[in-house]
Each structure stands twice: as C-alpha cells, then as structure tokens.
Amino acid sequence: MPARRGVAAVPSEAAGVRGTSAAFSVTVLVPGRVRADIDAVIASAPGVVVCYADEADEADARDQRRITLDADSGSTLAWLTSALRARLGADLLQTEDPVFTVASTGKLTQSLCASVTTGHDLALFDAEADRRVIRYLSVHPNHTDRVTGRPRRIALLTDASAVLDFEPLAAEAALPAVESQAAHLHRATGLDVIPMPVDAHEPADLARLVGMLAPGFAAMVLVHTHVRRIDAVRAAMLAAARPTSPLLLDSINDGLAVAATAAILNHLRAHGIEPARARVAIVDPGRGGDLAGLVVGAGVRQVTLYDPVLYGVQPLHGLAADLDLIVDLIGLARPPDGVAVLRTRPELPPPLDSASLGPRPLHALPGLLQAAVTMRRPITPAARLAAVRALTMQTPPGMLLPPLDLPRLTPAVAAAAVEALSARE
Incomplete structure (x- = not known):
C-alpha cells in the first residue's frame, strides 16, 4: 500500500478546509505528470477543495496516482468533475465517486459463525440436525434464545416516512440511510443488525409487520x-394485547430525545444554571417524541412547549428575555437574539465528527439497544433517564455531548440502563 499524504490545495480567499466533506468527493486515477494540472483546476474552483494524494509506487512504471478531492458542496463537486474532464480528457482521467462506491457495498454483510470445512461440519447444517433442534423447541418453546442466533439479531425497520430531510420516499430509496444506521449500530454493539425498509402505507401496517417479524x-x-407513525405503531401494539410483545425501540425516543436531554443538562451546568431554576422552551415539541417528558424528569421544572405553527415565531421573540435555552426542533430561520439555541432537528443531525456539539440518536440508541437485548425487556422512561445521566457523566468539559467514538460511551449507557431495568425486579 502506498503511503498516504494529505495536501490541502484551496483558493487563497477560503477561510479553511473545515467546510469540505467526504460526502462531496471524487477519486481520480491519473498519471503523476498531470498533478500540476489538477492543482491548477483546484486553484480556480468556485468553492473550497481539499486534495488527498497517494504517493506513487516506485515500482509502478505507469506512475499512477490515486487522488481524492473533497469539496464543500454538491455544486463545487459538479464544477470540479467537469473542469477535470475538460482539462485532462477522458483518456487520462479515470474517476469514481466514493459516496456511491461505499453505498454499493451495502456497508455490512453476514459472516458464518460455524465451521463448514469438513463433511462432518456440513452435516450439522442438514435437515436431520435441524429436526432435532426443532423437536427440542417444540417441547421447550422458551429456549429459543439458547439454541438459535436470535439474541444477536436486530431488525432495523423504516417505512421511509422521515428519511433525513426528504419527503416520504419509496421504501427501497431509504436503503442507503438504513444501511448506514445498521453499520453504526453493529459497530457500537457487535449485534447483527439487518436493514429492512418496508412498504407500509399506514401505521397499522407497520405495527402488523413488527408483530410478524418479531419471532x-x-x-x-x-x-x-x-414520530407520529412511531407513536401510532406503539399504540397499535398496546391495543393488540399480545401475550409477549416484541422489544421495540426507535431513534427518536430512545436516541434523539435522550441525547438532547443530556445536551440541555450539560449546557445548563456549563452556565451555572440549576435545572430546577432553568427556563427552557422546546420549539415544535411534537417532533421530539418524549423529549419534553425526559427534560421534566431530569429536573427542569420550567418548560415551555412552543408550537410555531399555531403561534408563529414573533411571540417566541417576546419570550426570549425570560429563557435560558431554546431547543429548536424545526429549524428556525431567525431565532431570537440573546438566548442560547440548541438545534436538534431529527432530519438533520450534526456531522459525525462534530457530534459533541449536538445530539445524534447514536449517542444513546446503541447502549439502550444493548440493555434491552441483555435484559429482554422494553426500554422504560427510567432507563432513558439513566441513559441521560450516563451521557452527562461521559461528556468532557466544554462539550455538550461525548464524541461518538468514545470507547466507553455505549458500555456506560448500557450499564446505566440495565441497572434501571433491573430495579423493577
């Protein structure tokens, strides 16, 4: 493997390279002699571009260079790709888009847990072997988790009704986002997470699918x-009164709401404000699931639930002088001056590398999922509050939340939730 060297080549008026993103990138394979042409294209780019160049292999007579260029936006990327093709020509330029290259892998895959090397190994996968286990389960139905892989297997479901900031999509169009979530949850928990977009037009359909897949x-x-569909699914499952309800978590109540509550507490603590005396307004609270309940449960006694559709934005400006924090779930175009604003939009989470500055479902969801699977119990409000406390304890000074790559983050959240679930015994 050639050594990798990061070289920033940006227009002189650019403020820096932080605005670029791998989400707007192109990789090119070119002869080393045209590197100066690439630098000239970058220098005239309408936005910020960062160049990461691989060193050429000395043994490679062709002197091929693989170069990745990160842009600051889709428009800059489109200009960059067009300009490179115009300057170098199709015969010299080979391009690939890393975003689509990664997406086409599916981002995770299955692996065999048992050996299939010998004929004896293969016989353990045969019908007679299966018949023995199934006969056992027919007599001991409560032992399924002991003799199957079910305890490791998680279904990641979406009806594609709230994929990032898109309008409702066809189910298959949600696959890239669900596959990314599955990869993140697998990486954090070690569980086998299966992405499953489903064609469910009504919440009742989604609730039936949850029940059908649960075994x-x-x-x-x-x-x-x-979130409205999540609430409807949970209500339908309660109404169905199944003897054993499937364990159901979601990225709003068990993810975003928990992380946002922890960020609120950390903000108040950083400013020396006791939660019991804090004055917090939650704008468009319906988007946050149980966020308001968690905030009150965490000790904040003065919580204003503000509906911008009903009241408009101007009255919120009038309230600003009496507030310590505004939690913005809708994306206010013009928030009030003089009061801190925590932007907590479910559709637009902060980038992974700056997640310590804003809440993401991944702060809490992996640990709560681990706790639910370990205890084989649904997540309760007490478990969510325990996760809030765990997040605040893991947050470094000066940050709103812990970095997502903190090794002890998921174990700490899981341990706190397990303790809360165990207290019910």
Missing part, C-alpha cells in the same frame, strides 16, 4: 420513520 429477532428498531 426471528431479539429486538426491532424503527429508524427514519416519522
């Missing part, structure tokens, strides 16, 4: 699903 999974997690 094969330790838990279900609803992601990229509108």
Whole structure:
C-alpha cells in the first residue's frame, strides 16, 4: 500500500478546509505528470477543495496516482468533475465517486459463525440436525434464545416516512440511510443488525409487520420513520394485547430525545444554571417524541412547549428575555437574539465528527439497544433517564455531548440502563 499524504490545495480567499466533506468527493486515477494540472483546476474552483494524494509506487512504471478531492458542496463537486474532464480528457482521467462506491457495498454483510470445512461440519447444517433442534423447541418453546442466533439479531425497520430531510420516499430509496444506521449500530454493539425498509402505507401496517417479524429477532428498531407513525405503531401494539410483545425501540425516543436531554443538562451546568431554576422552551415539541417528558424528569421544572405553527415565531421573540435555552426542533430561520439555541432537528443531525456539539440518536440508541437485548425487556422512561445521566457523566468539559467514538460511551449507557431495568425486579 502506498503511503498516504494529505495536501490541502484551496483558493487563497477560503477561510479553511473545515467546510469540505467526504460526502462531496471524487477519486481520480491519473498519471503523476498531470498533478500540476489538477492543482491548477483546484486553484480556480468556485468553492473550497481539499486534495488527498497517494504517493506513487516506485515500482509502478505507469506512475499512477490515486487522488481524492473533497469539496464543500454538491455544486463545487459538479464544477470540479467537469473542469477535470475538460482539462485532462477522458483518456487520462479515470474517476469514481466514493459516496456511491461505499453505498454499493451495502456497508455490512453476514459472516458464518460455524465451521463448514469438513463433511462432518456440513452435516450439522442438514435437515436431520435441524429436526432435532426443532423437536427440542417444540417441547421447550422458551429456549429459543439458547439454541438459535436470535439474541444477536436486530431488525432495523423504516417505512421511509422521515428519511433525513426528504419527503416520504419509496421504501427501497431509504436503503442507503438504513444501511448506514445498521453499520453504526453493529459497530457500537457487535449485534447483527439487518436493514429492512418496508412498504407500509399506514401505521397499522407497520405495527402488523413488527408483530410478524418479531419471532426471528431479539429486538426491532424503527429508524427514519416519522414520530407520529412511531407513536401510532406503539399504540397499535398496546391495543393488540399480545401475550409477549416484541422489544421495540426507535431513534427518536430512545436516541434523539435522550441525547438532547443530556445536551440541555450539560449546557445548563456549563452556565451555572440549576435545572430546577432553568427556563427552557422546546420549539415544535411534537417532533421530539418524549423529549419534553425526559427534560421534566431530569429536573427542569420550567418548560415551555412552543408550537410555531399555531403561534408563529414573533411571540417566541417576546419570550426570549425570560429563557435560558431554546431547543429548536424545526429549524428556525431567525431565532431570537440573546438566548442560547440548541438545534436538534431529527432530519438533520450534526456531522459525525462534530457530534459533541449536538445530539445524534447514536449517542444513546446503541447502549439502550444493548440493555434491552441483555435484559429482554422494553426500554422504560427510567432507563432513558439513566441513559441521560450516563451521557452527562461521559461528556468532557466544554462539550455538550461525548464524541461518538468514545470507547466507553455505549458500555456506560448500557450499564446505566440495565441497572434501571433491573430495579423493577
């Protein structure tokens, strides 16, 4: 493997390279002699571009260079790709888009847990072997988790009703986002997370699918699903009164709301404000699931639930002088001056590398999922509050939340939630 060297080449008026993103990137394979041409294209770019160049292999007579260029926006990327093709020509330029290259891998895959090397190994996968286990389960139905892989298997469901900031999509169009969530949850928990977009037009359809799929999974997690539909699914499951309800988590109540509550507490603590005396307004609270309940449960006694559709924005400006914090779930175009604003939009989470500055579902969801699977119990409000406390304890000074790559983050949240769930015994 050639050594990798990061070289920033940006217009002189650019403020820096932080505005670029791998989401707007192109990789080119070119002869080393045209590197100066690439630098000239970058220098005239309409936005910020950062160049990461691989060193050429000395043994490679062709002197090929693989170069990745990160841009600051889709428009800059489109200009960059067009300009490179115009300057170098198709015969010299080979391009690939890393975003689509990664997406086409599916981002995670299955692996065999048992050996299939010998004929004896293969016989353990045969019908007679299966018949023995199934006969055992027919007599001991409560032992399924002991003799199958179900305890490791998680269904990641979406009806594509709230995928980032898109309008409702066809279910298959949600796959890239669900596959990314599955990869993140697998990386954090080690569980086998299966991305499953489903064509469910009504919440009742989604609730039936959850019940139908439940026998094969330790838990279900609803992601990229509108909070109203999440609430309707949970209500339908309660109304169905099943003897054993499937474990169901979601990225709003068990993710975003928990992380946002922790960020609120950390902000108040950083400014020397006791939660019991804090004055917090939550703008468009319906988007936050149980956020308001968690905030009150965490000790904040003065919480204003502000509906911008009903009241408009101007009255919020009038309230600003009496507030310590505004939690913005809708994306206010012009928030009031003089009061801190925590932007907590479910559709637009902060970038992974700056997640310590704003809440993401991944702060809490992996640990709560681990706790639910370990205890085989649904997540309760007490478990969510325990996760809030764990997040605040793991947050370094000067930050709103812990970095997502903090090694002890998921274990700390899981341990706190397990202790809360165990207290019910």
